[in-house]
Amino acid sequence: MNFAFTEDQVMIRDAARAFLGEQVTSTHVRRVMAEAEGYDRALWAEVVALGWTGLIAGEEAGGSGLGFVELAILCEEMGRVLYPSPFEATVVLAANLLSALGETQHLAALAAGDVTATLAGPNAQGQVTFVADGGGYSLTGSLRHVPDGARADLLLVAAEGTDGRTALFAVPGETPGLTRRALPTMDQTRRLAEIEMAGLRLPAGALVSADAGAALTLALDRAAAMMAAFAVGAAERCLEMTVDYTKGRVQFGRPVASFQAVKHQCADMALAVETARSAAYWAACVADETGPNGDLSALARAASGAKSWCSRAYFDCAATAIQLHGGVGFTWEYDVHLYFKNARAIEQVLGDPAFHRERVARLIGLDDTAEAAQ
Structure with a gap:
């Protein structure tokens, strides 16, 4: 058994530590914590350019096709500096789920850094249900403590159907009928939100998986x-x-x-x-x-x-x-x-x-x- 990192994994760790150590200082963390958005968009663009958002996405989705050991290395280095960013919601949750489903369209957008995303489902408190409605779907319910729920461009919403199965829907953040409220939290390096849907109507194409x-x-x-x-x-x-x-x-x-x-x-x-x-x-x-x-x-x-x-x-x-x-x-x-x-x-x-x-x-x-x- 080999309990050591490979040469490539050591390179990922060293590069991440050097980059985050230089860019994400205590001063940086405290500054962005005090801002409404909660992260530095310019720095996020650099993270995207480094390929971190596409780390676990397959090559068919424009990613690197690496695994969860490599992602854990990045997460450990981000933990060292408390990097406030959409990484947890976009990559650790949303890209991870899309990868598990074998979905490539939305995953490619996440990997390219075109959108930020989050998961609104069993990782939050509450429940969302859905029914088929005129060729589309209608979603009702609320969820609390959704990571990046108030600022993500795309929400992957897990909703329960009448047959007991959990479906997954891709809901743009600005969809009419979707209410998002940022929640006050003890730790402002992580932003949480409450989302509500009251008969939110979605087209048929919003369905990512009928049984997720x-x-x-x-x-x-x-x-x-x-x-x-x-x-x-x-x-x-x-x-x-x-x-x-x-x-x-x-x-x-x-x-x-x-x-x-x-x-x-x-x-x-x-x-x-x-x-x-x-x-x-x-x-x-x-x-x-x-x-x-x-x-x-x-x-x-x-x-x-x-x-x-x-x-x-x-x-x-x-x-x-x-x-x-x-x-x-x-x-x-x-x-x-x-x-x-x-x-x-x-x-x-x-x-x-x-x-x-x-x-x-x-x-x-x-x-x-x-x-x-x-």
């Missing part, structure tokens, strides 16, 4: 693995900031980092990062090996395990970072404050740790334990 249930399950597990990788990068940055700060902070005539209690807490952070990285990349490997028609149970177990472990490790690292920074850790001027808020938000993305632990328990056969005991 399996593809949604596959795509959301892949996305959970990618968010685990994001958490790894952010957790490692918390460790780095804490080590640097405690080395320079002097108390009682010696660096704070020389105290045993501080050293051991930093060591615990390092262990959390390394175990989280193993979990995240194992899930990414399983995501690469699991196709739309494959056995989804192995991916479900790996993705839920990674999402639960990595998001909790990130939050613990961020909390420890604040503690070891002392009183200044709670001030807005220090970046550990940004990471702490982001860590709490990432815990909730695509299911919190408790949800994923319960899912893993079911997958290893513990769902019927109570019934068996009776």
